[in-house]
Amino acid sequence: MATSARKLSLVQVDVFTNRALNGNSLAVFPDGRGLSTEDMQVLAREMNLSETTFVLPGDGAAEKNGAVRVRIFTVQEELPFAGHPTLGTAFVLRGQTGTPEVRLELNAGTIPVCFTEQSSADGTAGLAFGEMTQKDPQFGAIHDVEAVARFTGLSVAEFDSSAPIQTVSTGVPFTICALRSLKTLQDLGLDLKRAAEYLSRSGGKFFYFVCRETVDPKARLHARMIFYGGDDPATGSAAGCCSAWMVAHGVAASDEQVLIEQGLEVHRPSSIFVRAGKQDNQVVNVRVGGNCVEVLRGEVAIPI
Numbered sequence: 030m031a032t033s034a035r036k037l038s039l040v041q042v043d044v045f046t047n048r049a050l051n052g053n054s055l056a057v058f059p060d061g062r063g064l065s066t067e068d069m070q071v072l073a074r075e076m077n078l079s080e081t082t083f084v085l086p087g088d089g090a091a092e093k094n095g096a097v098r099v100r101i102f103t104v105q106e107e108l109p110f111a112g113h114p115t116l117g118t119a120f121v122l123r124g125q126t127g128t129p130e131v132r133l134e135l136n137a138g139t140i141p142v143c144f145t146e147q148s149s150a151d152g153t154a155g156l157a158f159g160e161m162t163q164k165d166p167q168f169g170a171i172h173d174v175e176a177v178a179r180f181t182g183l184s185v186a187e188f189d190s191s192a193p194i195q196t197v198s199t200g201v202p203f204t205i206c207a208l209r210s211l212k213t214l215q216d217l218g219l220d221l222k223r224a225a226e227y228l229s230r231s232g233g234k235f236f237y238f239v240c241r242e243t244v245d246p247k248a249r250l251h252a253r254m255i256f257y258g259g260d261d262p263a264t265g266s267a268a269g270c271c272s273a274w275m276v277a278h279g280v281a282a283s284d285e286q287v288l289i290e291q292g293l294e295v296h297r298p299s300s301i302f303v304r305a306g307k308q309d310n311q312v313v314n315v316r317v318g319g320n321c322v323e324v325l326r327g328e329v330a331i332p333i
Contacts, residue, residue: 034330037061037072041325044117045263045291045299047156049322052299053263053292055117056081058329059125061100066107072329073102079258080114084122091134097122098134103258110137110200112265112301112317116159119144120321123157137200138164147320160302160318161265165311166273169196169232177206180223187213189240192278196233197270199315203254204233205267205274211242211251215294219255237267239289241280249280249287252301253294262292263299265317272303273312283307284314 038059046052056076061069061083073081081102085091088098100107101114108114119131119142132141142161172194174185188194189207196204208214217238224236239250252271254264268289275281284306292299299319306314 032332035063035333036328036330039325039327039329040121040323042117042120043322043324044113044120045265045301045319046322047300047320049324051292051297052319052322053113053261053297054078054324055114057118057121058083059121061085062087068331069100069102070107072331074104075329077104079103079261080108080111082114082118084118088134094132094134094139096132096134096139101135105257107136108201110135110140110163110266112161112163112268113263115140115161116142116265116317116319117321119159119161120157121323123159124323135200140164156320156322158318158320160316163199163266163269163315163317165199165313166270166305166315167198167202168273168277168312169198169202171195172204172206172231176227180220180227182218182220183208183213192274192280195274196231197274199266199269199273201235201266201270202233203235203237203264203267203270204228204231205271206236206238208238208240211240211244214238214240214251214253217253217255221255221257235264235267237264237271239271243290244293245288245290247288248290249275250289251293252289252291254291260292260295262295262297263301263319264291265301265319268301268303269305269315269317272305272317273315275303276305276307276312281305
């Protein structure tokens with residue numbers, strides 16, 4: 030007996046890059062109405078990318094805030110917030126409307142993404158630059174270096190003592206951990222099981238490892254985020270937390286926009302531009318931005 034199928038439109042984009050086949054890939058389903066949570070999770074596993082998003086147009090509660098309802102899934106779970114899915118989905122929605130600002134209603138709350146046009150080297154119109162404003166940071170625990178060293182295979186001397194290992198959240202808690210050398214970070218091996226057990230006790234979701242030695246001399250930090258999905262090419266949520274950490278600990282000045290490079294170890298170079306302000310000794314106004322390139326449009330058929 031033939032099985033009927035529903036066809037879903039799909040857009041795939043590369044985020045935090047101005048060149049196709051770089052950055053972090055994202056699958057966007059522009060109309061996910063009628064899909065159950067289980068349907069979305071199955072489709073995210075089928076896409077097998079870091080994240081997949083589902084746009085739910087017509088959501089009354091979101092529209093009251095001038096926003097569009099969006100849900101974010103990894104291959105294993107739904108996330109309340111993630112950076113490259115937020116930026117990439119906003120780019121797709123902007124392509125439909127041309128608006129200079131797109132507001133996404135996520136499980137973690139409303140995130141605005143503002144767009145500006147960049148000029149190319151020859152003076153003609155270039156790619157749009159999108160910048161999201163994340164939630165004001167919450168600073169969590171400062172961690173013992175020896176405790177973290179146990180599941181990285183590193184010595185205490187290989188950690189950068191000029192800034193603490195600290196958990197920060199702008200929607201998802203990341204534990205920011207600075208190492209001294211680029212080679213150490215490039216060669217990093219992480220015991221994921223032990224790391225997850227440690228983070229579950231200390232309030233973090235994932236580690237974000239950084240160092241001040243970079244491949245691109247214009248970058249302030251080189252970064253890696255290793256999790257159950259592998260080596261993430263670009264982690265916008267972690268970069269926002271890292272921006273707050275940088276301003277809090279003097280790695281970047283208040284409102285100074287700096288570049289974080291990520292993804293080089295998996296041949297998906299990504300450029301993440303971050304900045305955060307400081308007001309009355311509090312870090313505020315965390316912004317994370319970059320470019321985005323569309324690489325694929327198509328349809329996915331699912332049985333109904």
